[in-house]
Amino acid sequence: QLRLVESGGGLVQPGESLRLSCAASVFALENYIIGWFREAPGKDREGVGCISTSGDTTKYPDAVQGRFTVSRNNGDNAAYLQMNGLKSEDSGIYYCAAAYHDGSSFDWQCKNGMIYWGEGTSITVSS
Numbered sequence: 369q370l371r372l373v374e375s376g377g378g379l380v381q382p383g384e385s386l387r388l389s390c391a392a393s394v395f396a397l398e399n400y401i402i403g404w405f406r407e408a409p410g411k412d413r414e415g416v417g418c419i420s421t422s423g424d425t426t427k428y429p430d431a432v433q434g435r436f437t438v439s440r441n442n443g444d445n446a447a448y449l450q451m452n453g454l455k456s457e458d459s460g461i462y463y464c465a466a467a468y469h470d471g472s473s474f475d476w477q478c479k480n481g482m483i484y485w486g487e488g489t490s491i492t493v494s495s
Contacts, residue, residue, distance in 0.1 A: 377489030388449040390464030400466040402447040408460035418478035461488040
């Protein structure tokens with residue numbers, strides 16, 4: 369059973385950067401698409417990044433495009449979310465999630481295929 373554990377959350381000022389890590393429990397992470405999501409009070413959960421099994425394809429929503437970068441190291445069974453130029457509206461609980469790559473489209477699995485979830489790490493962007 370795949371387990372995911374996020375780390376790296378905390379309090380930062382607007383404009384600063386933060387790097388989140390996601391550690392996976394299995395040594396077959398190359399079989400999984402990895403997504404990052406966030407939940408803020410009063411808002412629906414939204415994806416903030418997704419990365420293909422090999423890491424050669426990534427996807428971001430307009431709200432974070434150019435500021436957030438998803439990466440992965442399958443040898444280390446880990447994925448990362450680099451967040452630059454943080455804004456107050458980026459505050460929330462951030463989760464990493466995994467979808468087993470079963471041949472479905474990358475976009476579909478990023479949005480609908482995540483079945484393994486970490487417990488989340490809190491990000492607060494405030495002065």
